Amino acid sequence: MSHFSRLCKSNHVTDEVDQLQEQIPQRLSEWEAYLLDTQNEPDIDIGSHCKKPYECDAKAYCWKVQRNIPDYSIFNIFNLGSKKQVALYEQGIVNINDIPEDFEMTDKQSQAVVNHKAQTIHIDKEAIASFVNTLTYPIYHLDFETFQQAIPEWKGISPFQQIPFQYSLHIEHEDGRLEHCEFLAVDGADPRELLAQKLCEDIPRDVTVLAYNMSFEKGVIKKLALEYEALSSHLLDIHDNIKDLMTPFQQKHYVTPSMNGSYSIKYVLPALVPEMAEAYQELDGVQNGSEAMSAFAHMSKLANVEKEKMRKALLAYCKLDTLAMVRVLEKLRRV
Template sequence: MMQKNKIIALSKSLYTRGIQCPKSLWLKKYKKEVLTPPDATALARFETGNVVGDLACGLFPDGKEVVYTPDDFTGMVETTEKLLDEGFEHIYEATFLYDGILVLVDILKVTPNGVEIYEVKSSTSVKDIYLHDVSIQHYVLKELGYSVVGSYVVHIDSSYVRGEALDLDGLFKIIDVSEEVDALELGIQKKLEEFKAYLSDDEPNIDIGAHCNTPYECDAKEYCWRVQRGIPDYSIFNIFNLGSKKQLELYTQGIVKIEDILDDFAMTAIQKQKVQNYKSQSTYVDKESIKSFLERLTYPIYHLDFETFQQAIPEWRGISPYQQIPFQYSLHIEHSEGRLEHCEYLAQDGKDPRYELAKSLVSDIPKDATVLAYNMSFEKGVISKLAESFSELKEHLLSINENMRDLMSPFQKKHYIAPKMQGSYSIKYVLPALVPKMLEAYKSLDGIQNGSEAMNAFAKLSLMSEDEKEKTRTALLEYCKLDTLAMVEILKKLRAEIEKESSL
């Protein structure tokens, strides 16, 4: 069928961007320099999406791909028409254009009764925004005269566990979303008219709100929040458990700074306490609770931190999609007199790292030792998975979990609150508030300065030259070592608060 109008004004990604916020759509079209570029984590997510999309084509074999050519979409449209004329049952990246709207269908299935649309996602569930994505494809094909007899989302099944070989039927779920898409398609014309009106006018004056973070954090958020409205890094939007309704109430009153909140504004006791602490720039310390926490720790204390990575498509037996796979740990062993020992493990790339890491861990940590982690639920989860996988190490691994304590606890329970923590108990905020010198130590690291960078670096080790690999391995070890040293310093700060009280 001849596809109408060769001028491209809108794609399915632009359409879904507009669904989240029409201002974001306008900025992407006319002022993209204000958008925050994707970071390494986002780029890795895009790459994962491409790999998953390619693999899902195996569910629909013997198809033909329309090669992605961003400077020749017209050619892609023509190739699609040619493949349809030639009678291919499955077409990957089938490209259609109608009234300035360009859509690429991940997998198009041609049946005797009409065509089916399959949208492939690397997530583990069907999100509402995916339905909008499929609906604009449905709309374009229908307007071009195709009979769309089914709409589907193909996504990863997180319950899948890999055996010796990869089973595509087990890895993926195919969800029929035809009914939902049909309902959304009825409102598309109105949406398109709305977007056209926005795009033919000046920059929209759309206020900030929940849509800035849902379903994704918008890449225009920095521009809309910081540049245009001057929202500070720590604002009413950071107050612990202050719901969006209360935030909106303050925001509509013109209040965004913590110091501008009136004393009689209705909040919980903890929220009021945090606001007052911030206003006075004072630190609140519940010394009795912290003392109780410290008394439950026995020496030597094993400060533990894992680095992990995830695979949408599991490479090794016994692993599920997006399972946290540990490849590294750092262990600072703190003795009663203050002496520190350091142990570490970093797996070799290109093979399943779990067993050798687990063996090293049980060698380094005795069964009855006090183990300290920051946000221990993560470390416990990793160790529990290792125990499930390696029965001969299970008893020892689970004993490590039984003796684990959480350094996050005093901060999460609000026993220690400092203004510089900005209402958070994440180590990202706690560390610079309690031990500012450590922030400079992280900044001085070469190449890897956070967990996301560590995860991405290890995942790419096998693609590196030997020189690059050696340099990256050194950077990984230095980063992870600093993480457990940071825990030692935080604990030292908590002890100092109690000792200060005792000396008075």
Template sequence: MNLSKSLYTKAIQCPKALWLKKYNKEVLTPPDATALARFETGNVVGELACKLFPNGKEVIYNPDDFNGMVETTKEWIEEGLEYIYEATFLYNGILVLVDVLKVTPDGLEIYEVKSSSSVKDIYLHDVSIQLYVLKQLGYSVISSNVVHIDSSYVRGDELDLNGLFKIVDVSDEVNTLQVDIPKRLEEFELYLADRDNEPDIDIGSHCNKPYECDAKEYCWRVQRNIPEYSLFNIFNLGSKKQIELYEQGIVNIEDIPDGYAMTAIQKQKVQNWKEQVTFVDEENIKDFLNTLNYPIYHLDFETFQQAIPEWKGISPYQQIPFQYSLHIEHSDGIIEHKEFLGEDGIDPRYELAKRLVEDIPIDVTVLAYNMSFEKGVNAKLAESFPEFTDHLLSINENTKDLMFPFQKKYYVTPEMQGSYSIKYVLPSLVPEMAEAYKSLNGIQNGSDAMNAFPKLPSMSPKEKADTRTALLEYCKLDTLAMVEVLKKLKKVIE
């Protein structure tokens, strides 16, 4: 059947995805920059985790000679080598590479390394197929384990691997899954036996769980012509109401019956889309604007995360701010701009916090879009640098959320598609600003910025200079966009 453990878990999510990967992979959406960065992180974490199991040997990956990898693994097991990295086994067309295999006098131990901060259900299927293959080959497996990042770990002066990683024994769970594997493999083999006809599997919650499937665009847009904004945006995918309407052949929001039972917010979304009108609650917008006092400090942070913290005081996957933009709007209409971008290769937090308290006085109105993010970053900075604590917490106390009137449905347009995300609000209210993002060079969204900053140390001088300029231009546009959105809100009550 030629099945790897990654293809097996893909088939667990959806057998059609497996079939497409085998026979029609051209329709699959290639991984974006964020996904590629996640893969790279996984590789780095995997290599580091091997140091928990020292003095082992790695089976060198050779896609042209899996049999050779299998033989090498077998020889090292027979020699009694304690730790084997990428131990390779092949049974009945199923190929598995065990991240770390421990060889003991009593049997083998499996260690699957993941860069996430918890054990997910899909990981159990990943380990279970490894266990299945080893057992079918006659090996005695005495434990199965998942090694993952412990997000509660805080780095000290040196990296403590035993603190960074958590080892979880999942033997009971994966042993329980063994009974279903032969039936699953038989099902997958039946699907793959028909090379001409892809499986007839409908869309559903499995398209997004545990990961967004790389066939989703094909299955949803190409095969079923489901629009970007559909009933799936009104009801949660997989909800009873969504399934009920979908099974009746209803996909478009305008086809939802007028008398269909919905919550008040759902009804408003549907009605607004059907009538294609803009709803504005002038009184509540006025009340919101009255909470803002000039000068208004429009603030936006850019952050990145590290699975393996490089600097003291940082936890895995902590949001590390490296940049901010600040547009200061005065009552007479004058706009000032201030900004900060950390130096690459060093911890940017202290210098950023120092500049931030210089740029934002105590007791002024700070405006953010989705303020919980900015306030969370500020709170962490306040915790990390006591000399700035009072000032940073004061900033938080005076922070208002520009998202609030859209979240509360005080201002709704059809173009917002029922969302209050800036991704939909901005092009609806200030379309020229949305176009300005598309003209940016290299950095056009938060994900681009998050991926670019940690790569600066490895760039050539010119590439680094260009990327730093692009980062500054992008972040500046974020707060300028907030100025323009606020201006639209003001016009409502003029």
């Protein structure tokens, strides 16, 4: 008996579905008319309720179309806090250029505003050097790909848990030499134990491991450590040795106008290493994390030739992620 039939009861609802289907064209045209009626649309003001407890699906419309909020606005100033954002917004200020000189902010926030107004690049060389000096060679640049299942197929996984199925690892030596290791699970089986074993083979204890936005990698490794007792101590050692390449950007030690106040790798990479950002556009099949997630989740349905092609695409994508980290760090060393 499959786990689906143990969890779910089946009922024939074909007749009801047929009836509902007949009504769909009529309902769609009613809804379309409703959506096109901009005269009578709701006019609830934007605020923190648009992002919490999760981002509202209508945000692009309410913020950009209804209210013309620019891509980089007072709402993107790092840690400004909703009270101050609302205070500015209530004065009709959304553009960073319009923030009054005497508006109270932290030093970092004020610096970000000054940089934006002047459209200048801000680089705190000393702070960046102290971050870079914490990294000892060889440096293990690590990136995971994960997918999720609403009803997990394997024991010990909760609904929508991040299940790691792939990683890429660039090992950077002091003389600039790069080695590359990778793991990509076979589809249709629980990938976690093999991945954890290979990770422990590839990353020794007591070395610097680097991730971009390390909370994700740390979370994945911690769950693996809880699941596989024999590997737990080694995995926790890797976990404890992870440092975050995002730190200099999150701390605003390197800010360019094109980053739009963000420290996400999506903004940081094109600002620092544009040629690497372009390399993603040239990838065939998988160009971002969501596509990787979806590719692996659906891989079992593919014929062998297509599957092989998709595996190559996944390997190429993940490899580029860690190579991008190597290049970003290289850039930081040279500031």
